[in-house]
Amino acid sequence: MNKKTREIIRRLLRYLQPYSGRFIVALLAFGATAGLTGLITALIKPTIDRVFIAHQINMLYHLLWVIPLIFLLKGLFFYLSIYLMSYITQRVMWQLRDDLYCRIQLLSHDFFDHNPVGKLTARITNDVNTLQLALMRVPQAFLRDGLTIIFFVGLLFYLNWHLAIVVLVIFPLAAFPLIQFSQKMRSSSRHSQRKIADIYSLLYENLSGISIIKAFCREADELQRFSRENEKYYQAQMRFMRVDARSTPIMEFLGAMGFVFILWYSASSVIQGKWTAGSFLTFITAAFSVYSPLRNFSQTNSILQPALAGAERIFQLLDSYPTIQDAPGARALTRFSQVSPLIKFVNVTFTYPTRQTPALKNINLEIEQSKTLAIVGQSGSGKTSLVHLLLRFYDPQEGIITIGGEDIRNFTLASLRQNIAVVSQDIFLFNESVSYNIAYGCPSAGPREIRWAAEQAYADIFINRLPDGYNTIIGERGVRLSGGEKQRIALARAILKNAPIMILDEATSSLDTDSEKLIQQALDKVLVNKTVLVIAHRLSTIKKADRIVVLDAGQIVESGTHDELLNTPGVYQRLCNLQIL
Numbered sequence: 001m002n003k004k005t006r007e008i009i010r011r012l013l014r015y016l017q018p019y020s021g022r023f024i025v026a027l028l029a030f031g032a033t034a035g036l037t038g039l040i041t042a043l044i045k046p047t048i049d050r051v052f053i054a055h056q057i058n059m060l061y062h063l064l065w066v067i068p069l070i071f072l073l074k075g076l077f078f079y080l081s082i083y084l085m086s087y088i089t090q091r092v093m094w095q096l097r098d099d100l101y102c103r104i105q106l107l108s109h110d111f112f113d114h115n116p117v118g119k120l121t122a123r124i125t126n127d128v129n130t131l132q133l134a135l136m137r138v139p140q141a142f143l144r145d146g147l148t149i150i151f152f153v154g155l156l157f158y159l160n161w162h163l164a165i166v167v168l169v170i171f172p173l174a175a176f177p178l179i180q181f182s183q184k185m186r187s188s189s190r191h192s193q194r195k196i197a198d199i200y201s202l203l204y205e206n207l208s209g210i211s212i213i214k215a216f217c218r219e220a221d222e223l224q225r226f227s228r229e230n231e232k233y234y235q236a237q238m239r240f241m242r243v244d245a246r247s248t249p250i251m252e253f254l255g256a257m258g259f260v261f262i263l264w265y266s267a268s269s270v271i272q273g274k275w276t277a278g279s280f281l282t283f284i285t286a287a288f289s290v291y292s293p294l295r296n297f298s299q300t301n302s303i304l305q306p307a308l309a310g311a312e313r314i315f316q317l318l319d320s321y322p323t324i325q326d327a328p329g330a331r332a333l334t335r336f337s338q339v340s341p342l343i344k345f346v347n348v349t350f351t352y353p354t355r356q357t358p359a360l361k362n363i364n365l366e367i368e369q370s371k372t373l374a375i376v377g378q379s380g381s382g383k384t385s386l387v388h389l390l391l392r393f394y395d396p397q398e399g400i401i402t403i404g405g406e407d408i409r410n411f412t413l414a415s416l417r418q419n420i421a422v423v424s425q426d427i428f429l430f431n432e433s434v435s436y437n438i439a440y441g442c443p444s445a446g447p448r449e450i451r452w453a454a455e456q457a458y459a460d461i462f463i464n465r466l467p468d469g470y471n472t473i474i475g476e477r478g479v480r481l482s483g484g485e486k487q488r489i490a491l492a493r494a495i496l497k498n499a500p501i502m503i504l505d506e507a508t509s510s511l512d513t514d515s516e517k518l519i520q521q522a523l524d525k526v527l528v529n530k531t532v533l534v535i536a537h538r539l540s541t542i543k544k545a546d547r548i549v550v551l552d553a554g555q556i557v558e559s560g561t562h563d564e565l566l567n568t569p570g571v572y573q574r575l576c577n578l579q580i581l
Contacts, residue, residue: 008311012135019088026088027143028080034147035358036074038155038289040067045485081140089135093128099318108324109393110353116427118201118422126196127310134307141300145293160275160285163265167287188240189306193313243396244302262287291311313476324392325413332415333403341366342531343390343501348399350389359385361554363399372532374542376572381472383535385554387424387503390533391417418425421499425535427490429478430438434463435470437478440495453496456522458515459488491519495526502527505535516541539576548572 016023065497104120113566156164206213206222213222266283275283345365351358360382367373375383388394389401392413402407408416421441429437438453445453450470454460461483466472480487491507504523520541536542543562549564550558550572558570565572 028086038151118204122200124198185305190309192236342369374545381551402423420492423507457492
């Protein structure tokens, strides 16, 4: 057993530690089951010698009640052991899933840039299920089979210690292939689990983009793409099975050769009158009972090695740490000082971890308190990157961002984000009720507050038309709502949060002109005394801003009011003339 395997087992045992009492009881129950199984075998000798040969009728009467009692006790201990192991396994799996989900929630955005959602899903489902099967069966198998071997070896020594030593030499040799193939099985299983994770990732991607696939008539192409990944998984599984299948026949052959020798020696002893027929049958049965658990270890190993590979992947995820986290001594952002400007970007340069070209270059930007700043620019100019940095989804490689004159890294992440409400262009709604989605940023809100926020976003009318009104389940990502309806729900959610800083990233892009005009009127009232950052392509959305900043290729190229920029030759004027704004 190498160091990595010992570390994995040590960490798994840590999860088992809270249930050590139940585990010991299960161990004792397994021991009792194994002992009672051996006792049944031990009864073969007196049954043959004293009942069938010596015709002792009293022994027969004793056996008639002893045997049912043994099987009854064996059944009770077996049930107790299985129930306790099932309880322990399910609790450990519950804790592992909880820890995995908690860890994923804490990880920073850059982690998800490198790890597709489908592969993460595979770790929480497939890898955990593989480990669950092993935790249920492997301890049970090792305890039951191990104790069975100990008991029957003791019986063999009692019957004939010379031949028992031969058994102890021969049968472990039969288990040698098990050790030889374990590392190869683990490696093959690790490769196989990576391939099934690729399939999960592709499935997630395809199901999320099913509308695009159908719109472009690419079903056949996607089927071929899936088939290629499926073939890779099939090949990986066959590689594992080839390694697994080789160990059992070799083990069977070596065990059979040893059994043939024992059969020859013990049968010769009976023929020479050294043994009784009962002793012969008992020894042969006990020897076979020793070999059978050894053979079972091969099957158990086929479960254990994939589980260890899965546990390794699970602990890799649990050992991942967020790159963006609270600094030592970080404090809560509870109120804003009257420092002007409220928000400030100072010499900020930022490059996404997955890219080579900077998304933002030497940004110097000021946002006054209770004012509205609009950010405009063509796609890819860096507008949304500013939002990501302000929310600390990422930290810039150069420069600092301040709120109230203090570096935002001095505030806790939770308090920073609680003071900012966001309506993004990529609207995400949960497969829950309308009320749940609106109150997501303010869980303590009651029905009256939720309805008020919906009215401000002009969502109340269409919500009341839904089958169950505010209690209507809207489907995954709000699939039962139109684009405009989803955008109004998102607006209501941000309004209800009532944060002092509001970010509107294409917040009205899915609304028709009339609806946008109504919501703009509502926002004019709701956003009073709030610091607002607006990202938009529509001129109607940004021309009322107190100041407009124009981004181009990650740099600020223009700044001013709508009238100033419109009357000055430059990017803003060109975008307006091209009706891009």
